[in-house]
Structures are given as C-alpha cells and as structure tokens.
Amino acid sequence: MALFRQLWNSQLAALRKLGAVVLFLGEILAQCPAAFTRPRLISAQIHNAGVLSLVIIMTSAFFVGMVIGLQGYDSLARLRQEDILGAGVALTLIKELGPVVTALLFAGRAGTALASEIGLMRATDQLAALEVMAIDPIRRIVAPRFVGGAISVPLLTAVFNAIGILGAWFIGVYIMGVDGGAFWSQMQEYVDPEDIGEGVSKSIVFGIAASLIAVYEGYNCAPTAEGVGMATTRTVVTTSIVVLILDYMITAFLI
Amino acid sequence: MESSRPRELGTGLFVLLGFAALLFLATQTTDLDEYAGDEGYRVTARFEDVAGLKVRSQVTMSGVNIGRVERIEFDNDRLDALVTLRINSQFSRIPDDSDASILTAGLLGSKYVGIGAGGSDSYLKEGSELQITQSAVVLEQLIGKFLFNKAEEGDTGASPSVEE
Numbered sequence: 001m002a003l004f005r006q007l008w009n010s011q012l013a014a015l016r017k018l019g020a021v022v023l024f025l026g027e028i029l030a031q032c033p034a035a036f037t038r039p040r041l042i043s044a045q046i047h048n049a050g051v052l053s054l055v056i057i058m059t060s061a062f063f064v065g066m067v068i069g070l071q072g073y074d075s076l077a078r079l080r081q082e083d084i085l086g087a088g089v090a091l092t093l094i095k096e097l098g099p100v101v102t103a104l105l106f107a108g109r110a111g112t113a114l115a116s117e118i119g120l121m122r123a124t125d126q127l128a129a130l131e132v133m134a135i136d137p138i139r140r141i142v143a144p145r146f147v148g149g150a151i152s153v154p155l156l157t158a159v160f161n162a163i164g165i166l167g168a169w170f171i172g173v174y175i176m177g178v179d180g181g182a183f184w185s186q187m188q189e190y191v192d193p194e195d196i197g198e199g200v201s202k203s204i205v206f207g208i209a210a211s212l213i214a215v216y217e218g219y220n221c222a223p224t225a226e227g228v229g230m231a232t233t234r235t236v237v238t239t240s241i242v243v244l245i246l247d248y249m250i251t252a253f254l255i
Numbered sequence: 256m257e258s259s260r261p262r263e264l265g266t267g268l269f270v271l272l273g274f275a276a277l278l279f280l281a282t283q284t285t286d287l288d289e290y291a292g293d294e295g296y297r298v299t300a301r302f303e304d305v306a307g308l309k310v311r312s313q314v315t316m317s318g319v320n321i322g323r324v325e326r327i328e329f330d331n332d333r334l335d336a337l338v339t340l341r342i343n344s345q346f347s348r349i350p351d352d353s354d355a356s357i358l359t360a361g362l363l364g365s366k367y368v369g370i371g372a373g374g375s376d377s378y379l380k381e382g383s384e385l386q387i388t389q390s391a392v393v394l395e396q397l398i399g400k401f402l403f404n405k406a407e408e409g410d411t412g413a414s415p416s417v418e419e
Contacts, residue, residue, distance in 0.1 A: 047266040054269060090284045155273025162276035165284065184283070191284045200277075 024216050027138055028146050035143035045148025049110040049211075053156055056109050057102060061160040064101060065167025068092055072168070073176045082176075086183035087190035089168040094191065094199040098161040100247050103206035106153055107239035111214035114145050115235040118218030119228035127219075142219055146211045153207025154200060161199065198254045205246055210239045295322060295343045300355045300368075300385040305336040306393050307366040308357055314340050316370045321346045324368060340368060342379070350375040356389035366391060 035042060072088050118141060121127050127137040165187075172178040214235045221231035302308075305327055314322040322342035330337045342349070352373030359366055370385075379385075 043263060043266045046269065047262050050273075051262075051265045051269040054272075094280065094284065152269075155270060155276075158273050158276035158280060162279045165280075187284050193281070193285055196280055196285065 020220075021212065021216050024219070025212055028143050028212070028215070031136065031139040031143040032147060034139050035147055038144070041140075041144035042147050042151075045144045046152055047148075048113065049106070049145075049149045050152030050156060053106060053109045053152070054159070056105055057156050057160050058163050060101065060105055061098075061163035062167040064097060064160075065089065065093065065164030065169075066171045068097070068164070069168030069171035069176070073172055073178065082172075082178050083182040084186045084190070085168070085172045085178050086185075086187035089172070090165055090187045090191050091195060093161050093164045093168075095195055095202075096247075096251075098157050098164065099199055099202035099206055100243060102157040102160045102203065103153060103210050103243045104240055106149075106156060106207075107210050107214070107236050107243070110149060110152070111210050111235045111239055112232045114149065114211070114214040115218035115221070116228055116232045118142065118145070118215060119221040119231045122219065122221055123223040123225065123228055125223070138219075142215050146215050149211030149214065150204075150207045153210060154203040157199065157203035157206075198250075201254070202247065202250050205250060206243050209242050209246060213239045213242065295341050296347075296379075296381040297325060297339050297341050298379050298381075298383045298385060300338050300340065300388050301330070301333070302336045302338060302355075302357060302388050302390045304390040304393065305338060305357060305366075306391045307359075308338070308368070308391060309366070312365065313367040314342060314370065315367055316346070316349070316372070321370070338368070347378060349379045351377050351379050351383055352387070353379065353385060354387035354389065355385040357391035359392070 068089050069085065072085050072092075073082060076082050076085055076088065118127075121137075121141065127141065130137045130140060169180075169183060173180045173183055217231040217235045217238070221227045308324060308327060310324055310327060312324040313320050314324060322340055324338060325341040326339040328337045328339075329335075340355075349370065350373040352375040354371045354373065356369050356371070357366055358369045373387075
C-alpha cells in the first residue's frame with residue numbers, strides 16, 4: 001500500500017512538473033514580443049548558444065559522417081550496393097542523426113551553460129534584484145535566452161547535416177573509392193524535399209524543448225550551490241530523454 | 256558596446272552559415288529543379304497495368320530523362336490506367352506516333368516510362384495521347400508463366416495440357 005502511494009505521488013509530481021513547464025513556456029511566449037524589441041539581447045544569446053557551439057557541432061558532425069560512411073560502406077559492400085552510400089548517409093543524417101545528435105550536444109554545451117547561468121542568478125538573488133527594480137526577469141533574462149537557443153538549434157542542425165555529409169563523402173569517395181557521381185546522384189534520387197522538411201521540423205521542436213528545459217531548470221533551481229549543480233545535471237538528463245521520446249513521436253507521425 | 260562588435264559579426268556569420276548549410280541540403284541532396292513549377296507539356300498514355308509506377312517516376316527516351324510522371328489515375332469506364340506525363344518543353348519534337356512502355360531499371364529496380372521514337376512528321380503537343388503502349392512486366396506473373404511452361408514441358412505426352 002505504501003509502495004502504491006509512493007508510486008502515485010511520484011506520478012503526480014511528474015504531472016505537476018509537466019504542467020509547470022508548459023505554464024512557464026506560456027509565460028515566456030507572452031514576453032517574447034517584448035524580447036524581440038531588443039534584438040541585441042537575442043543576438044547576444046544566439047552568440048552564446050549557437051556560435052560557441054559551432055566547434056563541437058562541426059567536429060562531431062565530421063566524425064559522425066565519417067563513421068556512417070565507413071559503416072555504411074562496409075554493410076553495403078556485402079550487398080554489392082556501394083553506389084547508394086550517398087543516399088543512405090544523407091537520409092540517416094537529415095532525418096535522424098542530425099537533429100538528435102545536435103540536440104544532445106546542444107544540451108551538453110549550451111543547455112548546461114544556460115541553466116547554470118540563470119541558476120546562479122537565482123542563487124545570488126540577481127533575479128530578485130531585477131524584480132525589485134521592476135524589471136521582469138522573464139522578459140529581460142529568460143525570454144532572450146530561450147529565443148536565442150530555439151533559433152540556434154535548427155541552424156546548428158543544418159550545419160551538422162552538411163558537414164556530416166561531407167565527412168561521409170570524404171570517407172566513401174576518397175578513401176573507399178565509391179564513384180563520386182553515383183554518391184551524389186543516388187542521394188538526389190532518393191532524398192525528397194519532404195525528408196529535409198522532416199529534419200527541419202524535428203530540429204525546431206528539439207530546439208524549443210532543449211532551450212525550454214534549460215531555462216526552466218535554471219529559473220526554478222534551489223538557490224544554493226548544490227541546487228545550481230543539480231539544475232545543470234537535470235537539464236542534460238531531462239533534455240536527452242525528452243528529445244529521444246519526441247524524436248520517436250515525430251517520426252511516427254511524419255513517416 | 257565597443258567590445259560587442261566582433262561578437263555581432265560572429266553571430267551574423269553563424270546565422271549566414273546555418274542558412275548556407277540549409278541551402279546546401281536543399282540543392283545538393285535533392286533534385287529540387289524537377290519540382291520547380293510545371294513547365295513543359297503534358298501527354299497522356301493508357302496502360303493495362305502500371306504496377307510499380309509512381310508519381311515522379313522518370314520518363315526517358317533513349318535512356319535520357321526527358322520528364323516525369325505527373326499523375327496516375329484509374330479510368331472507370333475503360334478499366335485501364337490513365338497516366339499523365341509531363342515532358343520538358345525543350346523536347347518538343349517527339350513524333351506523335353511514338354510508343355510508351357513501362358520498364359524496370361535493373362532486375363528489381365524502380366519502374367520508369369520509356370518512350371520509343373515513331374516516324375510521324377507531326378509532333379506530340381499539350382494534351383496528345385500516346386496510342387501505342389506496353390504495360391509493366393510483373394515479375395510474379397513472369398515467374399508464374401515460366402513455371403507453368405516448365406510444368407507443361409515435363410508433361411508432354413503423358414497427359415493433354417489444359418488448353419487443348
């Protein structure tokens with residue numbers, strides 16, 4: 001009975017948290033128009049979340065592309081179908097790996113930075129100070145960070161896909177000797193504009209989810225050193241799980 | 256504010272890079288130009304069986320891509336398939352008695368429409384119909400036929416075949 005009660009309570013807590021996150025999203029969205037009147041704040045956040053993530057995104061993308069090229073070549077060579085390597089790599093990256101890996105890397109690189117920054121503001125009473133000065137911290141601090149992150153992720157995903165395809169091209173065509181013409185023409189034959197649309201819509205959803213979780217955890221963290229650390233950890237864990245679940249659901253809808 | 260100059264430049268470059276990557280994906284990985292508008296002219300052809308032919312399948316002549324399949328419908332009155340082909344306008348001198356057949360790329364590859372040149376002096380134009388057509392070869396039927404013939408060969412003399 002006690003076990004049942006405990007389970008029930010944890011379910012209730014999860015549901016309450018989901019509701020709180022959605023309400024928080026509503027609060028942010030209500031402040032977004034105001035945030036857009038100060039584009040400089042947003043562009044600074046795009047710099048923090050996007051530009052500073054470029055190195056990790058591009059390096060990972062190149063190696064992910066190379067390893068898919070290598071694995072794909074090895075598998076396809078057993079079927080004597082090396083020519084469709086380009087199509088396989090492009091579809092894998094555009095529809096699946098690009099959006100997901102970018103979102104996970106974004107959570108690790110930028111999500112943690114967002115959560116700990118806002119969390120530290122909370123812990124050192126800077127958010128309270130803003131409120132005392134009659135400045136809405138959601139408008140001044142949270143909304144620009146959320147918007148900057150949500151804009152950055154789709155752009156980072158596009159960069160990831162492009163670099164990944166170049167990585168696979170490098171391995172497949174230069175090292176493994178797949179015909180370069182076949183690599184590109186098979187890719188153009190099999191990749192439809194709808195596939196790119198699927199990848200882009202995924203990356204938009206992931207960008208919103210990852211940024212929202214980061215700012216929520218930071219804004220609502222316990223105002224202690226430990227609380228900031230926990231908020232950072234929870235950001236990565238929650239974002240990873242949510243992104244993977246959303247990924248399955250979007251795929252099931254769009255496929 | 257002085258120190259934010261390079262940061263803004265970096266942000267601008269990042270946004271530009273993102274859109275450049277998106278453009279790269281949109282143009283290099285897919286064949287967008289074939290979706291661009293509906294230039295060219297449409298001709299129709301009737302087939303008994305279009306099994307495996309899809310909208311956007313290739314239309315080729317001498318192995319060169321000259322257009323796409325635009326629509327596949329079932330004609331309720333004549334009980335056959337009405338296929339609309341969109342042929343690029345630069346190929347404007349195809350004789351109007353040319354024939355269309357549904358072919359397969361490779362043994363199990365995708366289906367496409369192949370056009371064989373006729374000898375007429377007048378050319379296909381918007382709305383023309385290709386009169387001579389050949390349907391898709393369905394592999395299962397082919398194998399069935401082959402097995403049936405084999406079985407018949409094995410039976411010769413022993414018992415009269417069904418058709419006789």
